[in-house]
Amino acid sequence: MIPLLAQTPMLAKVPLLDWSDVFSFQDYGELLALLANSLIAGAVLGIVGGLIGVFVMQRDLAFAVHGVSELSFAGAAAALLFGGSVVAGSIGGALLAAILIGLLGSKARDRNSIVGVLMPFGLGLGILFLSLYEGRSANRFGLLTGQIVSVSSPDLGWLIGMSLIVLVGLLLMWNPLRFDSLDPESAAARGVPVRLVSLIFMVLLGLIVAVSVHIIGALLVMALLVTPAAAAMRLTAGPVAVPLLAALFGFVSAVGGILLALAGILPVSPYITTISFLIYCGCWIAKRLQQRVRRA
Numbered sequence: 001m002i003p004l005l006a007q008t009p010m011l012a013k014v015p016l017l018d019w020s021d022v023f024s025f026q027d028y029g030e031l032l033a034l035l036a037n038s039l040i041a042g043a044v045l046g047i048v049g050g051l052i053g054v055f056v057m058q059r060d061l062a063f064a065v066h067g068v069s070e071l072s073f074a075g076a077a078a079a080l081l082f083g084g085s086v087v088a089g090s091i092g093g094a095l096l097a098a099i100l101i102g103l104l105g106s107k108a109r110d111r112n113s114i115v116g117v118l119m120p121f122g123l124g125l126g127i128l129f130l131s132l133y134e135g136r137s138a139n140r141f142g143l144l145t146g147q148i149v150s151v152s153s154p155d156l157g158w159l160i161g162m163s164l165i166v167l168v169g170l171l172l173m174w175n176p177l178r179f180d181s182l183d184p185e186s187a188a189a190r191g192v193p194v195r196l197v198s199l200i201f202m203v204l205l206g207l208i209v210a211v212s213v214h215i216i217g218a219l220l221v222m223a224l225l226v227t228p229a230a231a232a233m234r235l236t237a238g239p240v241a242v243p244l245l246a247a248l249f250g251f252v253s254a255v256g257g258i259l260l261a262l263a264g265i266l267p268v269s270p271y272i273t274t275i276s277f278l279i280y281c282g283c284w285i286a287k288r289l290q291q292r293v294r295r296a
Contacts, residue, residue: 037151042254050250053229058181067115070122071097073218077129087158091210098206102199223273234283
């Protein structure tokens with residue numbers, strides 16, 4: 001008796017996913033024109049995110065960024081459920097988290113504890129609101145992983161306005177903020193209002209996290225606010241070179257990721273995070289090579 005498998009014709013091996021299924025540059029020019037708002041938003045957020053990320057690294061706030069993003073996600077999900085402005089809800093949730101961390105987390109140990117409490121609370125609330133939302137599933141998915149088609153002209157105005165506020169705030173308090181970030185004890189002894197500076201910085205951080213959620217998503221927001229600055233600090237320690245490189249890396253990650261996402265079928269966040277990660281790896285390798293040359 002012939003086995004059943006022998007009676008079954010052999011199936012041709014067909015790849016499950018072809019390259020053209022991932023990238024297709026057909027009608028790319030038309031798509032580029034239609035999504036100009038997203039490119040502008042990505043460029044602005046990449047630059048401002050890279051700049052503020054320098055202080056995030058210096059103040060050891062990478063974990064706090066993730067906590068703020070979770071509350072921002074919860075606020076955006078609540079606005080989506082109740083029919084409000086997603087941008088306003090995202091900003092409200094982020095500011096609430098940032099102020100709580102700024103007021104209650106003056107010490108690193110206290111801050112990490114607060115962030116550890118806020119993260120699951122915000123994520124749980126966000127998932128609850130999204131599970132109750134009966135609209136398009138793309139809207140729910142976009143809050144977590146980002147989407148390039150969600151930046152309307154009114155939203156773009158919000159994004160640029162909030163980013164300008166953050167940029168102006170950083171420039172106005174750059175020197176005392178840098179002094180407090182590098183040596184808080186000496187800054188306090190010199191009369192710098194370190195507690196006020198810390199609170200203002202957290203508010204600025206909350207604003208940029210909130211607007212970044214719409215481009216990269218709540219789960220991967222650190223790719224714009226942490227990785228570019230971390231990569232820049234791998235290459236140099238110069239007070240001018242680090243912010244400039246961080247802004248450049250953030251710009252390349254955000255705009256490059258959006259340009260790739262226009263031709264792909266994946267959400268924008270994998271492209272942005274991959275570019276950002278590759279930049280960091282390149283800076284790490286360059287630093288290692290530089291150290292070997294110096295030892296030789």
